[in-house]
Amino acid sequence: MADAAALAQLLSATAAGDQAAFRRLYEASSAHLFGLLLRILQRRDWAEEALQDCYLKIWQKADTYSPDKGAPLTWLMTVARYRALDLLRMRRPEVELPEEGEDHASAFADDSSGADPEARAVEGEGIGRLQHCLEGLPDEQRRSVLLAYYEGYTHQELARRMEAPLGTIKSWVRRGLQRLRECLGE
Structure with missing residues (x-):
């Protein structure tokens, strides 16, 4: 896992359209994002789909990351969390919630x-x-x-x-x- 400064630089380069930086950003952060997505979605296929969607969003919105508002990993994980929640809302009938008496x-x-x-x-x-x-x-x-x-x-x-x-x-x-x-x- 890259440190915060390295991730911030990769995000900045990604915002400028640097595909190699985007690839390095993916390599440095995808395991963390996938783990979060898997915990939230509890289905590997949904987590894989959400991860792909996250990196598309990251590619498109990297210029909105601001280091003074938080750590780069926090921003990346927020993108992933919101994508997971959107996916859960869309597929709510398929999601099994724990029983009330649990x-x-x-x-x-x-x-x-x-x-x-x-x-x-x-x-x-x-x-x-x-x-x-x-x-x-x-x-x-x-x-x-x-x-x-x-x-x-x-x-x-x-x-x-x-x-x-x-x-x-x-x-x-x-x-x-x-x-x-x-x-x-x-």
Whole structure:
């Protein structure tokens, strides 16, 4: 995995139409994006399709990346996350949601690796600081942020899953993200 400066340079060159830089960007980041897509979509064929769509979008929109607004990998993963959520919304009838009565612990047991979303969110990325900031969040904020951003749950699905009112879920996610921004900005 390339460092943030190298990814930013590759994104900049891609924005200028440099196909070789785009290929290097793909080689440096596709494994991370594919892992995220696979976690959210839970189907290899959908993840492969979404990955292709992501890189088409990245090729077209690389000029919109701004280093002062965040790390390049964060921008790339955001593109992937939104593509995955769009795909889920389009194919919603095919998506199996967990049963209503399922307990919260099982929400973290869907991955074959046995790791919970928090562990998967930081695995392989070497972002100890993110893990530290996540650990500082109250349980409900941490769980709602991770389920929303790493598992692709909508606010409505989180409300059902966590058995909390929709407004409360939105507050947990908003406050959790705000606290993460503050912690990571320190």
